[in-house]
Amino acid sequence: MxxxxxxxxxxxxxxxxxxxxxxxxxxxxxxxxxxxxxxxxxxxxxxxxxxxNKIVRAEYEDEFYTELALEAINRWRTPFWGWNFHQVGYVVATSSAAPAKAVDHLEAALSSIKDHPVFAPGISSLNKSEDFKKIYWQFSGPMTGFKGYLNRLAGYAxxxxxxxxxxxxxxxxxxxxxxxxxxxxxxxxxxxxxxxxxxxxxxxxxxxxxxxxxxxxxxxxxxxxxxxxxxxxxxVIAKCWSVAHVQLTERECDYLRGIPVLNVRDLGFFFEPDPATRLLKLCPLGAGYINSDANTGLSLPPSGSQRAPKDYIPASDEKKLRRLLKETLPQLADRPFVDQRLCWFSDTSxxxxxxxxxxxxxxxxxxxxxxxxxxxxxxxxxxxxxxxxxxxxxxxxxxxxxxxxxxxDADWGNDVSWRIGTTKEIREVVEEQDRMVKARL
Ligand SMILES: Cc1cc2nc3c(=O)[nH]c(=O)nc-3n(C[C@H](O)[C@H](O)[C@H](O)COP(=O)(O)OP(=O)(O)OC[C@H]3O[C@@H](n4cnc5c(N)ncnc54)[C@H](O)[C@@H]3O)c2cc1C
Structure with a gap:
């Protein structure tokens, strides 16, 4: 054709x-x-x-997607795309409190690449917090029970x-x-x-x-x-995840330059700070939020007069991110989050x-x-x-x-190994926030 x-x-x-x-x-x-x-x-x-920024990694438990992602990474590493690609490496980990699903996912992701001819030379196992401290020498947090691996082929764009x-x-x-x-x-x-x-x-x-x-x-x-x-x-359903940032000073930003992306499967992930805005971007991990219409059953991003979180993220997500910072960069754990929002994508089960x-x-x-x-x-x-x-x-x-x-149905997406937790409706998040604000008054 x-x-x-x-x-x-x-x-x-x-x-x-x-x-x-x-x-x-x-x-x-x-x-x-x-x-x-x-x-x-x-x-x-x-x-x-x-x-x-977005993570650019190729470890999927599914060879089909691994090969697609490798093709994409090869393209990111060309003069046309390379301006926006940062191959700083990618660390996948679980904390001591990780549920079994997160641990299983990490093991499956690692086994999908550890013997792969392209990845294998760039993979290092990280078996204890000291191993993490060697990579993240800037982190003063305890990284309690962190286990995982570093993949040097990946990074972010x-x-x-x-x-x-x-x-x-x-x-x-x-x-x-x-x-x-x-x-x-x-x-x-x-x-x-x-x-x-x-x-x-x-x-x-x-x-x-x-x-x-x-x-x-x-x-x-x-x-x-x-x-x-x-x-x-x-x-296909519209789903969202939270995004939040910490505003850094110029010196703090420089200090963290070049760190690999850190993805703690039971908490969330963050990237090296952006030098232009000096923002450290963080995303909590979870099953996300949807916005179902009671009449049509469709989930779409909120529109018109529909209420949706604005300038805040769900309390449970904030908690995960603050724990992630306590474990890694405790000096930032109590800083206010800026530019907090929900970010929508289209999800298949x-x-x-x-x-x-x-x-x-x-x-x-x-x-x-x-x-x-x-x-x-x-x-x-x-x-x-x-x-x-x-x-x-x-x-x-x-x-x-x-x-x-x-x-x-209620099981939507549960089989996907990297989705941990349960999907919630946006209206539940708004109601929860209303209750919290009321309780504070
Ligand atoms: C919080 C979060 C974190 C993510 N992290 C990663 C990651 O680390 N790595 C990764 O690979 N991917 C990540 N993603 C996924 C990635 O963002 C999406 O896969 C990608 O944006 C999909 O591209 P798209 O063009 O399909 O949709 P989008 O990029 O969402 O673009 C849709 C476009 O359609 C426009 N539009 C909508 N309705 C209309 C209309 N009626 N008429 C005209 N225009 C319209 C919108 O304005 C928008 O420009 C993440 C997504 C989210 C939400």
Whole structure:
């Protein structure tokens, strides 16, 4: 199906995956690519990757994803992407209080790479706190019962900068961007007919009411996928995790430069501080939060008058992060957190990505979704999957196909080894915060 490269292609969503798609399409010779985004600038604050940094690692217990991630890492280590890649190493650990699932995950992650020819030379086991102290000589915390390993092949990427750089580059290559809440926000996909054998997505409407025509529409709106394609709500849910930061002084920032990413599976993870903002970014680990609509059953990021945490993170997450700091950098453990927020992504129950044609649309509509909170690292190669889809006319990789629907139940995602804990509704978090504020009065 390697078709007409002059066809009108509309990419809805200028997040990590939409930008990657635009890049690979123009590199392959497509000449008429327009990217729409509801935000007025790129990176969009609605993007799950609107952030200082994201982990780039390749240890998956699943060889398929390990190989994809290795391909991505090889791309990060090139002059085009390398500005935003920091191969500082990645330490995975558990604390003395870790539940069995976290310990099992760590062992499985290690065994997936310890004999792998590419990783093995860069892996060191860390069996006691003294081993951690050798790597993190700056840490004065006890790191009680920490066990784990260091993977030198991994690190992190500056996600907002990577998106900003790619946006600038794409503009210079002639990709058009239509941004903003009125002209850039897609609100409805329009089809020529409802007859499945002839149905094509031929147009879409943006919030201003304007209608755009496209031969190919590629939906990359992350956590918002079900707003445009409601059927997706049966196998992709919008979910969020907390993000918080500690503001450092220049000297504190310099002191911590070059530390490997530390991921303590039962507590959370943090990165070397960002030299431009001097922020130390932290994320607690857990099963995340969803926002289910009682009528439709869909989980979507809160909108309109819906209440959602703003300038605070759930109390249990804050507790985990403060414990993580006490164990590592106790001098920061009581500092106020700044820029606290919830960050949304699209989650599948088995953590598989979905990059596929929407069925019964004659190849006119493609969706990229289900990043499951581990898709940023793939940014350099995601667009290649779209090209393969266009070339082969069927999904080759990743593996989850659009038709694989899934009933949402309490066990959603429990089989994913790196998700520890139980998913909560956002409204429970808001109610809990209200109770805490009331109790303080
Ligand atoms: C807290 C957190 C930590 C994470 N950590 C990591 C990590 O360490 N490593 C890793 O690899 N991945 C990580 N991820 C996942 C990563 O952020 C996502 O995989 C990645 O952002 C997915 O890209 P995307 O383009 O599908 O979606 P997004 O980047 O979310 O982009 C979606 C875009 O669609 C736009 N949009 C939405 N609705 C519309 C509409 N109607 N019309 C037009 N535009 C619209 C948005 O403005 C946004 O720009 C993390 C995610 C979160 C939330």
């Amino acid at each position: 390697d078709g007409d490269k002059t066809e009108v292609v509309a990419i809805l969503g200028a997040g990590a995956w939409g930008l990657s798609t635009a890049l690979h399409l123009i590199d392959a010779g497509y000449t008429n690519v327009t990217v729409f985004d509801q935000a007025s600038e790129v990176p969009s604050p609605y993007s799950g990757a609107y952030d200082l 500056h996600s907002s900068n990577a998106m900003a750089d790619l946006h600038r580059y794409l503009v210079s290559r002639g990709v058009k961007f239509i941004l903003g809440a009125q002209e850039g926000k897609a609100v409805k996909l329009l089809y020529n007919t409802s007859n499945p054998s002839e149905r094509r997505c031929t147009r879409f409407q943006v919030a201003s009411g304007r209608v755009h025509q496209a031969r190919r529409t590629i939906v990359c709106v992350g956590a918002y996928a079900a707003t445009l394609i409601p059927e997706m709500g049966s196998f 088995d953590s598989e990505y979905c990059v596929d044609f929407v069925p019964d649309t004659g190849g006119s509509l493609i969706v990229l979704s289900g990043d499951s909170g581990h898709g940023f690292k793939m940014m350099p190669i995601v667009g290649e999957w779209v090209l393969k889809l266009l070339r082969d006319g069927r999904q080759v990789r990743p593996r989850r196909q659009f038709r694989q629907t899934q009933k949402r």
